[in-house]
Amino acid sequence: MRLALEAAFWLLALASHWLLPEQLPLLGQVWIVALFVLSLDLLVGFAGVLTLGHAAFFGLGAYAAGILAQQGWGEPLSGLLLAALLAALLGLVTAPLVLHGGDLPALMVTLGLSLMLAEAANKLPGITGGADGLLGVEMWPVLGLFRFDLFGRTAFFYALAVLFLLFLLARLITASPFGLALRGIRGNARRMPALGTPVRARLVAVYALSAAYAGVAGALLAQTTQFVSLDALSFQRSAEGLLMLVLGGLGALYGALLGAVAFTLAHHILSEMSPLFWQFWIGVALVGLALAGRGGLLGLGALLLRRGRA
Amino acid sequence: MTALATEGLSRDFGGFRAVAGIDLVLAQGARHAVIGPNGAGKTTLVNLLTGALRPTAGRVRLGGEDVTALSQHARVKRGLARTFQINQLFPEFTPVQAVTLALLEREGLTARWWRPVSAHGAVVAEARALLDSLRFAPAEMRAATRSLPYGRQRLLEIALALALRPRVLLLDEPAAGVPPGESRAVLDAVAALPRDVTVLLIEHDMDLVFRFAERITVLAQGAVLVEGPPAEVARDPRVREVYLGEPAHG
Amino acid sequence: MLTVLVDGIASGMLLFVLAVGLSVTLGLMNFVNLAHGAFGMAGGYVCVVLLNRHGVPFVVCLLAAALFAALLGLLLERVLYRRLYGRDHLDQVLFSIGLVFIAGAVVDWFLGARQQLITLPAWLSGRIELGFVGIGVYRLFLIGLCGAIVLALHLGLVRTRFGSRLRAAVDDAVVARGLGIPVERLFAVTFALGSGLAGLGGALGVEVLGLDPTFPLKYMVYFLIVVAVGGANTVLGPFVAALLLGVVDVAGKYYVPQLGAFAIYTAMVVLLILRPQGLLAKAAAR
Numbered sequence: 001m002r003l004a005l006e007a008a009f010w011l012l013a014l015a016s017h018w019l020l021p022e023q024l025p026l027l028g029q030v031w032i033v034a035l036f037v038l039s040l041d042l043l044v045g046f047a048g049v050l051t052l053g054h055a056a057f058f059g060l061g062a063y064a065a066g067i068l069a070q071q072g073w074g075e076p077l078s079g080l081l082l083a084a085l086l087a088a089l090l091g092l093v094t095a096p097l098v099l100h101g102g103d104l105p106a107l108m109v110t111l112g113l114s115l116m117l118a119e120a121a122n123k124l125p126g127i128t129g130g131a132d133g134l135l136g137v138e139m140w141p142v143l144g145l146f147r148f149d150l151f152g153r154t155a156f157f158y159a160l161a162v163l164f165l166l167f168l169l170a171r172l173i174t175a176s177p178f179g180l181a182l183r184g185i186r187g188n189a190r191r192m193p194a195l196g197t198p199v200r201a202r203l204v205a206v207y208a209l210s211a212a213y214a215g216v217a218g219a220l221l222a223q224t225t226q227f228v229s230l231d232a233l234s235f236q237r238s239a240e241g242l243l244m245l246v247l248g249g250l251g252a253l254y255g256a257l258l259g260a261v262a263f264t265l266a267h268h269i270l271s272e273m274s275p276l277f278w279q280f281w282i283g284v285a286l287v288g289l290a291l292a293g294r295g296g297l298l299g300l301g302a303l304l305l306r307r308g309r310a
Numbered sequence: 311m312t313a314l315a316t317e318g319l320s321r322d323f324g325g326f327r328a329v330a331g332i333d334l335v336l337a338q339g340a341r342h343a344v345i346g347p348n349g350a351g352k353t354t355l356v357n358l359l360t361g362a363l364r365p366t367a368g369r370v371r372l373g374g375e376d377v378t379a380l381s382q383h384a385r386v387k388r389g390l391a392r393t394f395q396i397n398q399l400f401p402e403f404t405p406v407q408a409v410t411l412a413l414l415e416r417e418g419l420t421a422r423w424w425r426p427v428s429a430h431g432a433v434v435a436e437a438r439a440l441l442d443s444l445r446f447a448p449a450e451m452r453a454a455t456r457s458l459p460y461g462r463q464r465l466l467e468i469a470l471a472l473a474l475r476p477r478v479l480l481l482d483e484p485a486a487g488v489p490p491g492e493s494r495a496v497l498d499a500v501a502a503l504p505r506d507v508t509v510l511l512i513e514h515d516m517d518l519v520f521r522f523a524e525r526i527t528v529l530a531q532g533a534v535l536v537e538g539p540p541a542e543v544a545r546d547p548r549v550r551e552v553y554l555g556e557p558a559h560g
Numbered sequence: 561m562l563t564v565l566v567d568g569i570a571s572g573m574l575l576f577v578l579a580v581g582l583s584v585t586l587g588l589m590n591f592v593n594l595a596h597g598a599f600g601m602a603g604g605y606v607c608v609v610l611l612n613r614h615g616v617p618f619v620v621c622l623l624a625a626a627l628f629a630a631l632l633g634l635l636l637e638r639v640l641y642r643r644l645y646g647r648d649h650l651d652q653v654l655f656s657i658g659l660v661f662i663a664g665a666v667v668d669w670f671l672g673a674r675q676q677l678i679t680l681p682a683w684l685s686g687r688i689e690l691g692f693v694g695i696g697v698y699r700l701f702l703i704g705l706c707g708a709i710v711l712a713l714h715l716g717l718v719r720t721r722f723g724s725r726l727r728a729a730v731d732d733a734v735v736a737r738g739l740g741i742p743v744e745r746l747f748a749v750t751f752a753l754g755s756g757l758a759g760l761g762g763a764l765g766v767e768v769l770g771l772d773p774t775f776p777l778k779y780m781v782y783f784l785i786v787v788a789v790g791g792a793n794t795v796l797g798p799f800v801a802a803l804l805l806g807v808v809d810v811a812g813k814y815y816v817p818q819l820g821a822f823a824i825y826t827a828m829v830v831l832l833i834l835r836p837q838g839l840l841a842k843a844a845a846r
Binding site: 100246250279 | 592640652657666669784825
């Protein structure tokens with residue numbers, strides 16, 4: 001039953017290529033955003049570490065991959081790898097600062113760090129292109145075979161394939177003893193040291209992992225759009241990521257994916273009417289979700305399923 | 311052989327001395343209780359023993375090794391397990407999941423990310439067996455912890471510590487708040503602890519203390535007031551004074 | 561040099577008035593209210609609209625801004641915030657970010673996204689020459705007014721029954737409840753007061769900090785710094801923090817403009833790491 005649903009999800013994702021042939025660039029974006037939300041889910045949903053600055057890793061990955069290609073090495077996979085490594089490294093370095101004590105310092109330190117990075121990118125136009133964005137990103141074909149095309153076909157498959165592989169890895173990790181320990185930390189961080197768990201070490205590990213995922217997502221964006229803007233590092237991105245995660249369902253991998261899909265599609269439809277309209281309704285959605293409590297779309301689905309059976 | 315000992319253990323909070331120069335010695339297999347009125351320093355003592363707090367002065371020795379500078383989790387790895395006065399459980403986990411987590415941790419497996427928990431079949435089976443020995447019903451093992459009755463949660467609290475197969479077990483008011491109807495299972499679990507495990511019981515409930523402990527330390531105002539076998543402690547006028555407010559020669 | 565110092569002190573005092581309410585939300589209810597700046601923005605816009613469109617005297621505008629923000633705060637606290645006390649910090653974060661988005665969209669919809677400008681009354685404009693330097697009259701006005709507010713708050717907190725109850729509740733809400741202190745009501749009143757002060761700060765700040773629909777997000781970090789560094793149980797802590805922040809910010813923008821806001825963010829992170837519980841909080845609490 002569970003496996004069948006999972007297969008259906010991925011088949012539908014693949015089939016969207018033929019179902020919505022006009023919307024390939026948008027769908028490519030959906031997979032990238034989904035990967036970003038997945039990275040947040042690993043950190044916030046499973047380990048219970050709060051962050052308001054996850055865009056820092058997304059942006060770092062985006063600029064890393066973008067600059068690499070701009071400097072003449074346009075091979076996509078090595079770009080992803082570089083982005084993952086750099087983001088993980090930043091995660092490792094900043095994790096001790098973030099995990100210094102409690103939710104509040106974590107929220108503020110992550111926010112502060114991401115703002116620092118955004119401001120640095122803004123003030124170093126020689127490297128990042130500043131407010132004009134990073135131009136001149138030229139990508140080579142994926143695996144030397146598939147050129148990035150104007151219709152976003154290669155981008156669609158490339159992003160979906162990366163998402164799928166990293167999703168499988170996340171699925172493996174979250175079901176492992178390490179994953180169980182993370183959920184234990186989220187469930188009761190006071191008990192874990194009394195079981196002998198080095199809580200700090202586990203959290204640093206998942207922080208770096210989550211950072212690497214976000215970095216890959218950013219790199220995918222840079223490579224598929226062949227452009228990076230300051231937007232990649234914005235607070236808005238961090239906040240929207242959290243919204244999507246909660247919308248889909250915290251601490252469940254498919255929740256992250258569903259949230260990203262639902263949010264991006266709604267964004268596309270509503271902001272065509274009016275960007276203000278969109279901002280207003282996103283605000284209402286956030287307030288409503290917070291008041292209603294957790295579970296998100298996935299929780300709602302499970303509830304309906306149970307009702308249906310009963 | 312000494313299993314757990316403290317030397318001149320002290321802890322100040324600001325100007326207030328919560329624990330003042332406590333010396334404790336527990337032989338291997340001891341059944342030792344620490345009692346004392348509220349504010350006597352019991353909770354601080356527990357936190358100093360487990361490593362949740364650092365002492366202002368003094369040392370903690372575990373099986374001969376000085377562990378004063380070690381973190382909580384490092385002390386657990388050296389055989390010191392504890393239960394909490396107020397349940398510290400995993401509300402969303404089932405008892406099997408929670409005990410499995412404890413067992414995986416004992417085996418040093420929680421850094422492993424490449425195999426699912428379900429592939430560690432022996433560990434999961436051991437979790438079930440442990441819960442079974444504490445008379446958890448199969449349905450209870452599979453229910454979310456927060457949905458269990460309080461007495462069962464209290465028992466799970468002990469199960470998590472037992473899963474670590476400790477050499478020294480610190481029980482912090484194990485029967486606190488358990489309704490009379492459910493307390494039997496908790497008391498049985500305490501009574502059935504393996505003889506080679508050294509047990510330090512922090513208690514309020516005198517019945518439990520006098521039934522279980524072979525040696526008792528009475529704390530008052532952060533210091534050791536009396537230490538001795540139960541009968542001796544029960545007769546001591548100073549203890550009566552602290553507990554009942556009776557004057558020592560009244 | 562002196563001009564920079566005075567400007568810094570003035571903007572620091574403004575930040576204090578804007579942020580002090582947040583220290584109560586965070587300290588008393590342990591509530592992460594990222595939307596605090598929205599009350600400042602509300603006050604700012606009330607002031608701008610009354611002054612520019614209806615020609616209401618500036619001082620009356622200030623009072624109206626404070627009153628409007630206070631009432632808005634009271635309303636939102638009773639209707640929405642109340643439901644989220646004691647909930648996960650993540651819920652509170654999402655909720656308050658949602659409010660910021662809504663507030664920004666509403667303001668943008670009715671009044672547009674451009675920077676708002678006001679013309680100060682004649683008696684507040686111009687400069688006073690002190691030897692070699694000129695100091696803006698409005699800056700001095702800000703320092704005087706905000707200084708009076710700081711003093712009033714400090715005395716109110718230390719001398720009055722309301723103040724002592726509030727301090728008790730911030731220290732330990734459970735114990736305070738046990739003592740029969742109506743913590744909920746106390747908080748509602750304090751929330752309204754904090755929102756009102758933010759509204760006043762927003763109105764006063766149009767000339768200094770600027771005003772557009774991104775105001776709450778732009779200054780969120782500043783408010784958080786003031787509170788995080790200053791601690792919650794005292795007026796003095798956040799005040800000192802706000803002054804430091806104001807001076808560092810203005811000096812940074814004046815002397816090393818190429819750093820931009822980088823210096824402030826760095827200061828925030830460093831301070832948070834060094835003193836996660838607030839710079840003066842410990843000294844004041846015990």
